[in-house]
Amino acid sequence: MRKLAIISDLHADINQLQEAELLLLVEVLQDQAVTHVHLAGDTANHLQQLLEIVMFLEQQAFTVTYNFGNHEMPSLAGEEEIEGFADANFLNQRWLPLNEKQVLLSINGWYDYSFALEKDPAKILRTKNVYWYDRSIQRSGSDPQVEARILAELTVNLTKLAAAKKQVILATHFVPKKEFIVYQTGKYQRWNQLNAFLGSEKLGAVLDQFNHVQQVIFGHTHRRFEDKLIHGTRYSCRPFGYYYEWQLTRDFVLKNHLVEKYNPLKIRTILKNNQAAFQTYRKKHLKAEFAQGMTLIEY
Numbered sequence: 001m002r003k004l005a006i007i008s009d010l011h012a013d014i015n016q017l018q019e020a021e022l023l024l025l026v027e028v029l030q031d032q033a034v035t036h037v038h039l040a041g042d043t044a045n046h047l048q049q050l051l052e053i054v055m056f057l058e059q060q061a062f063t064v065t066y067n068f069g070n071h072e073m074p075s076l077a078g079e080e081e082i083e084g085f086a087d088a089n090f091l092n093q094r095w096l097p098l099n100e101k102q103v104l105l106s107i108n109g110w111y112d113y114s115f116a117l118e119k120d121p122a123k124i125l126r127t128k129n130v131y132w133y134d135r136s137i138q139r140s141g142s143d144p145q146v147e148a149r150i151l152a153e154l155t156v157n158l159t160k161l162a163a164a165k166k167q168v169i170l171a172t173h174f175v176p177k178k179e180f181i182v183y184q185t186g187k188y189q190r191w192n193q194l195n196a197f198l199g200s201e202k203l204g205a206v207l208d209q210f211n212h213v214q215q216v217i218f219g220h221t222h223r224r225f226e227d228k229l230i231h232g233t234r235y236s237c238r239p240f241g242y243y244y245e246w247q248l249t250r251d252f253v254l255k256n257h258l259v260e261k262y263n264p265l266k267i268r269t270i271l272k273n274n275q276a277a278f279q280t281y282r283k284k285h286l287k288a289e290f291a292q293g294m295t296l297i298e299y
């Protein structure tokens with residue numbers, strides 16, 4: 001029996017995951033008897049750091065594959081490199097057989113604003129260019145055009161795999177289903193604007209057309225969900241996320257009565273003011289956080 005671990009949004013730089021922390025991740029993977037690790041994007045802000053982590057995990061005797069998230073993309077030289085980065089471990093619109101029946105297919109993915117409540121693409125683009133990390137990513141064409149190209153290629157690949165009678169485990173960075181999008185009301189409503197950049201409803205619609213897509217694993221939302229079964233496909237979303245969004249951080253802050261109401265965006269200052277205690281707590285609970293922030297698949 002072999003086991004695949006899919007990890008998204010490790011954000012090794014923002015989360016300050018040095019070798020000591022990565023060794024804790026390795027312990028979690030070894031405890032779970034994982035044989036293959038797939039990194040599903042936002043592993044780090046720079047390609048170089050992602051490649052170092054891939055090499056580090058390979059040295060620990062795991063098979064390692066990856067796709068990009070939006071966080072790696074500003075450090076890539078445009079469309080060609082984003083979609084076709086020349087590295088055997090990079091899986092984008094490519095698959096790796098897991099056994100006779102199953103394959104791991106992976107795509108970076110993208111977004112087309114279909115999760116936005118706002119319907120004017122020009123307004124959405126303005127929001128993106130002011131607020132969103134992705135504004136410096138060089139892509140060919142508008143976001144909906146990029147996503148349409150990706151979905152056309154994915155459809156071809158899924159058709160090929162259906163003809164070959166393969167069951168597909170699909171890893172991607174971006175959200176394929178509205179069921180994983182949170183629409184805020186009241187004073188948090190303005191956050192809904194950012195849903196435009198989370199993924200594509202059309203990706204979910206493509207997946208609905210095929211019966212051989214067994215499981216889809218993604219992240220990018222930085223929210224963890226229970227698995228959902230939609231049209232016979234299991235959807236898993238358990239990103240690791242930023243340190244100020246972790247369960248351990250929430251527990252640390254609440255147990256020590258450092259805030260009355262937990263707001264992840266205001267927590268960084270509180271953590272800074274309690275740095276030594278937080279570091280101790282983090283070290284103790286990081287393995288549990290890693291275990292919650294991944295999806296395991298036996299094959």
Ligand SMILES: [Fe+2]
Pocket residue numbers: 009011042069071220222241
């Ligand atoms: Fe992320």
Ligand SMILES: [Fe+2]
Pocket residue numbers: 042069070071173219220221
């Ligand atoms: Fe992301």
